[in-house]
Every structure is written in C-alpha cells, then in structure tokens.
Amino acid sequence: MADAVPPKIRIMKGAEPDLSAATYQIYDESHTIGNALRWMLMKNPKVEFCGYSVPHPSENTIQVRIQMYDNLSSLEALIAALSNLDDLCLTIGEAYDKSLQEGEYTRWEEKS
Amino acid sequence: MQVDEEARRIVHIGAERVSNVSSTDFPGHAPDEDQSWDLERFKNKLSVKIQRLSNRSIEFDLVRVDASIANALRRIMIAEVPTICIEHVYIWDNTSVIADEVLSHRIGLVPLNVDPAVMDVRQGNDATDRNTMVFKLDVTCQRRPDAPKYDGKGEPPKDSELYINHEVLSKDLVWQPQGEQVNVFIDNPPAATNSNIVLAKLRPGQSIKIEMHAVKGLGGDHAKFSPVATASYRILPSIKLNPEKPIPPHLVPKFQQCFAPGVIHVDPVTKAVSVADPRKDTVSREVLRHPEFAGCVELGRVRDHFIFNVESEGPYVPERLLPEALSVLRTKIATLRQAAELLLNGGEVSDTEMDVS
Numbered sequence: 001m002a003d004a005v006p007p008k009i010r011i012m013k014g015a016e017p018d019l020s021a022a023t024y025q026i027y028d029e030s031h032t033i034g035n036a037l038r039w040m041l042m043k044n045p046k047v048e049f050c051g052y053s054v055p056h057p058s059e060n061t062i063q064v065r066i067q068m069y070d071n072l073s074s075l076e077a078l079i080a081a082l083s084n085l086d087d088l089c090l091t092i093g094e095a096y097d098k099s100l101q102e103g104e105y106t107r108w109e110e111k112s
Numbered sequence: 113m114q115v116d117e118e119a120r121r122i123v124h125i126g127a128e129r130v131s132n133v134s135s136t137d138f139p140g141h142a143p144d145e146d147q148s149w150d151l152e153r154f155k156n157k158l159s160v161k162i163q164r165l166s167n168r169s170i171e172f173d174l175v176r177v178d179a180s181i182a183n184a185l186r187r188i189m190i191a192e193v194p195t196i197c198i199e200h201v202y203i204w205d206n207t208s209v210i211a212d213e214v215l216s217h218r219i220g221l222v223p224l225n226v227d228p229a230v231m232d233v234r235q236g237n238d239a240t241d242r243n244t245m246v247f248k249l250d251v252t253c254q255r256r257p258d259a260p261k262y263d264g265k266g267e268p269p270k271d272s273e274l275y276i277n278h279e280v281l282s283k284d285l286v287w288q289p290q291g292e293q294v295n296v297f298i299d300n301p302p303a304a305t306n307s308n309i310v311l312a313k314l315r316p317g318q319s320i321k322i323e324m325h326a327v328k329g330l331g332g333d334h335a336k337f338s339p340v341a342t343a344s345y346r347i348l349p350s351i352k353l354n355p356e357k358p359i360p361p362h363l364v365p366k367f368q369q370c371f372a373p374g375v376i377h378v379d380p381v382t383k384a385v386s387v388a389d390p391r392k393d394t395v396s397r398e399v400l401r402h403p404e405f406a407g408c409v410e411l412g413r414v415r416d417h418f419i420f421n422v423e424s425e426g427p428y429v430p431e432r433l434l435p436e437a438l439s440v441l442r443t444k445i446a447t448l449r450q451a452a453e454l455l456l457n458g459g460e461v462s463d464t465e466m467d468v469s
Contacts, residue, residue: 008451026448032187033444035180043149045139075456082449086442087151088181092174093438095160099172100431110166112306 011075012063021067022074030054034062040081040088046072122350122412127400135178135415162431169423170430174345175416182345182418188437189343191332194233195426196226196245196302198324205321208280210312215320218312219249221336222282223305223426224326230296234327241291245302245326248286253277253314278314283307285324302326305426340433341425348417349393351375352410359385359408367408370399391419 006027015022026033034052041050041064049067066074099105124131139147159175174182201216208215226245234243254276260269271278282304289297312320331338351371353359359367361383368376368385377388395413399405424430 008447009455011455029444029448030187032184032192032441033448036178036184036441039178039180040149042138043147045148075452079449079452079456082445082452084149084151086445086449088154088177089438089442089445091151091155091158092160092177092181092185093435095158096162096172096434096438099160099162105162106164108164108166110168112168 006061018071019073019075020071021065023063023065024074024078026062026064028060029062030060031062034064036085037064037078037081040085041066041077043084044077044081046070047074047077121415121417123347123415125395125397125411125413127397137178163419165431168425168430169421170433171419171421172434173348174418174420177416177418179415179418182420184441185434185437186343186345186420188440189340189422189433190338192330192440193339193428193433193436194228194328194330195337195339195428196224196228196231196326196328197334197336198222198224198247198326199329200325200327202323202325203321204323205319207318208312208314208320209318215312215322219285219322219324220334222285222309222311224302225300225305225427226297226302226326227300227427228328231328233329239325241293243327244290245293246288246290247302247324247326248288249280249284249311249320249322249324250286251277251280251284251314251321252319253316255316275314275316279310280312280314280320281307282309282311284311288323339424339426339428339436341423343420343422343433345418345420347413347415348419349390349395350410350412350414351387351390351393352412353385353387354408354410357408359405363404366402367399367405370396370402370405372396 008027010025010027011019012023012025031054034054038050038052041047046069047066048069050065052062052064054062064078066077068074068077120132120136123133136142137147141147154176157176160172161175162170162172164171174185198220201219203212203216206212206215210218224245231245232240232243256274256276259274262268285304287297287302314320329337364378364383364385368378372393374389374392375387377386378384379386395411397411399409400411420434422430422433424433428436
C-alpha cells in the first residue's frame with residue numbers, strides 16, 4: 001500500500017462539468033467542519049441543496065454535496081463559505097476577548 | 113416580525129414531546145426575509161459573555177450562533193487542541209506490584225504543564241529538543257530507620273511513618289532538559305500540573321526506574337491529550353408565564369417547588385409569580401405533570417443561546433481554551449481554502465480514479 005497522503009479535497013465522480021452540482025470528498029475532517037460548513041453553505045441563497053455525510057466511521061473523510069441554482073460554480077460557493085466561516089471565527093474571538101477584558105464576571109477560586 | 117423572530121428562537125417543550133426543533137435561519141424559508149449570511153448583521157446580533165471564571169473552569173454564553181458552530185467549538189476543545197503528554201516509557205527496572213504496561217498507561221495520563229505552543233509535533237522517530245521532553249523517575253522504597261514498633265495494640269502506624277517512598281507520586285517525575293530546553297523552560301520548569309497523583313505504591317526493596325518521552329498530540333488520537341476535563345454546552349431554558357392565567361395564591365408554593373431553586377420569584381406581598389432566573393432551571397417538566405397548572409406556563413429552550421462550561425485540565429488556563437479552539441478552527445479553514453483554490457485554479461473536474469467498485 002502506498003503511504004501517499006490523499007488530496008485534501010477531491011471532486012467525486014458524477015459531478016456536473018460546470019460544477020453546478022458536485023460532491024466533494026474532504027480528507028482528515030469530521031462533523032466538526034462538516035456541519036459548520038454545511039450551515040454556512042445553506043446561508044447562501046444561490047445554493048439549492050447542501051448536505052454532508054461521514055460515509056464510514058473508520059474512514060477519515062467527509063463528503064459534502066453542493067447543488068447550485070443558475071448553473072453557478074459550487075466550488076466558488078465552497079470557497080466563499082470557507083471565507084465567511086473564517087470571518088465568523090474572528091468575530092466570535094473578538095467578542096470573547098472584549099468580554100474577557102471588560103471583566104464583568106464572577107471570579108472564584110476552585111480547589112483541585 | 114420582531115415578535116415572530118423571537119418566538120422562532122424557542123424550542124417548545126411539552127409534557128411528552130418537543131416541537132419547533134429545527135432552526136429555520138436559511139434563505140427561502142420564509143417569504144420577504146433575507147436570511148443569507150451577512151457579517152455585519154451577525155456582528156450586531158452576536159453576544160459572547162463570560163459569566164464565571166475560576167482558576168480551573170470557565171462558564172460563558174455564546175448567543176445567536178447556530179448549533180453547528182457551537183458544536184464545532186466544543187468538539188475542537190475536546191479533541192483538537194494539542195497538549196504535551198508522556199507517550200514513550202522506557203522501563204529499566206520495575207519491581208513494584210503494578211505491571212509495566214499498567215504503570216506506563218497511568219503515567220501517560222498525567223497532565224503536564226508544558227505550553228504546547230513552544231513544541232513541535234514529532235514526525236516518526238526523529239526526536240529533537242523541539243519535539244520531545246524527557247522525564248526520569250527513579251524511586252526506591254525503604255524502611256524508615258526510626259520506624260515505630262507496633263505491639264498489636266491501638267492504632268497501627270501509618271505507612272508514612274514506616275516507609276520512605278511508599279507512594280510514587282507525579283511530583284517524582286524529574287524533567288531532564290535537552291539542548292535548548294534549559295533556556296526555553298527556565299521560568300516554568302516542566303512538571304505535572306497536579307503534583308500529588310499516586311502512580312504506584314511500593315514496599316521496602318521495591319523500586320521503579322524509568323525514562324519517559326513526552327510529545328505533542330491531539331485528544332482525537334488519545335484522550336490523555338485532551339486539554340479539558342469537560343467541555344460542554346447546554347441550551348438556555350425559557351419559562352413563559354401566561355398573564356391571562358395567573359397562579360392562584362394557594363398554589364404558589366407548589367408552583368415554585370416545580371422548578372429548581374431560584375428560578376421562580378414570588379412577591380412576598382402580592383404573591384405574584386415571576387421568573388427570576390431561567391438559567392438555573394433544569395427543565396424537569398415537573399409543572400406539566402399537574403393539571404391545575406395547565407396553560408399557566410410554557411416551557412422551552414432558546415435554540416441559539418449556548419451556555420458553555422469548560423474545565424481545563426492541563427497547560428491552558430481556562431480562558432485560553434476558546435481562543436485556542438478558534439485558532440485551530442481557523443487553521444482548518446485556511447487549509448481547506450487553500451486546497452479548494454488549488455482545485456479552482458487547477459481547472460476542470462479532476463480525475464475520477466477514486467471510483468470504488
């Protein structure tokens with residue numbers, strides 16, 4: 001068996017040639033990214049359908065199915081969703097740091 | 113529409129069923145509503161508020177995010193924030209009653225105070241001072257020369273009065289600095305976060321001599337690498353009293369008893385009932401069992417209000433765990449984006465060789 005690392009993202013067989021509908025296999029990811037990415041893709045009004053699955057628990061991959069309206073590219077929608085998800089992380093981080101700095105919370109001592 | 117939106121946030125809880133369970137914040141779900149992703153709108157609505165912080169745990173509210181985001185953060189805190197743990201144990205001598213492999217397992221589970229940010233992940237067997245931390249344990253049990261004699265009467269003497277080193281503790285792990293580690297860790301010498309974990313028990317003449325190598329790893333590979341003891345969220349309970357059907361004064365104490373302490377406030381003069389703190393409720397649904405309270409109250413949970421509770425167990429102070437999880441998530445996103453852009457620039461649909469027959 002070859003030890004080569006599979007590509008991070010692979011377009012699976014059966015995709016439309018213009019990628020308006022495609023299934024992406026993502027290596028080394030799980031529900032963690034799968035569900036969050038699915039949610040962000042579904043926030044896009046141009047996405048007709050989006051769903052993800054973990055085909056087998058002992059295989060370290062997820063599959064994300066994206067179908068677009070108006071023959072748009074699902075790959076571009078995927079990239080846009082990833083960038084939106086990144087903005088979301090930044091926003092949560094900023095809001096958290098702000099709350100931490102304001103210090104309006106109960107501080108207490110816990111014994112180990 | 114404002115009222116509608118607030119009502120939509122509540123997952124309704126009945127006596128025997130839940131309803132309005134799925135989130136509906138997607139485009140095309142309701143007419144004349146723009147539910148598409150809008151960063152500014154998200155920024156304005158989002159609320160992150162730390163409620164309680166101790167030296168070991170943190171409780172914070174994450175409000176107005178989808179369950180998938182909250183769950184991603186929870187999963188990352190448990191399984192994908194790296195820590196340093198003992199992974200290889202070389203046993204030179206073990207004459208204790210505990211078997212080598214059991215002892216090794218116990219030692220692996222000891223949380224260390226090493227900041228994972230300054231260590232690399234070890235690839236294969238090439239150990240360097242950047243990716244491996246060496247500890248030694250050399251303990252022999254002896255009889256105390258001044259041990260009291262026991263004549264069979266009264267309290268027998270304690271082990272600690274009879275023996276030296278009758279317990280091997282996590283504080284007996286001695287760090288062996290390698291290369292540049294002496295300078296890097298000078299202010300905070302590597303050791304177990306808790307110095308009093310019993311690793312083995314010994315009797316005079318027994319000894320344990322081992323060398324241990326600690327490496328960086330993820331909770332997903334082995335639970336010992338998880339930086340948290342627990343990382344969980346619950347959803348804020350919602351209790352709505354029906355103003356048209358107030359609780360009759362003689363039933364007020366019973367009504368109050370249906371909820372967790374501190375949830376229901378009763379006005380001492382008017383005996384009017386109000387909800388003081390729904391956060392304290394356990395949503396036991398006890399009120400729904402009593403026919404006399406039918407229609408008085410509506411139970412639910414606020415779908416997008418997550419109350420996180422995170423207990424740190426390892427090198428991270430509790431308030432650093434969420435930022436670490438966010439940075440792990442952002443790294444994942446960056447890797448995916450790079451791969452997706454490569455695919456986009458690489459041109460057409462890639463090979464279909466992965467067809468599994």
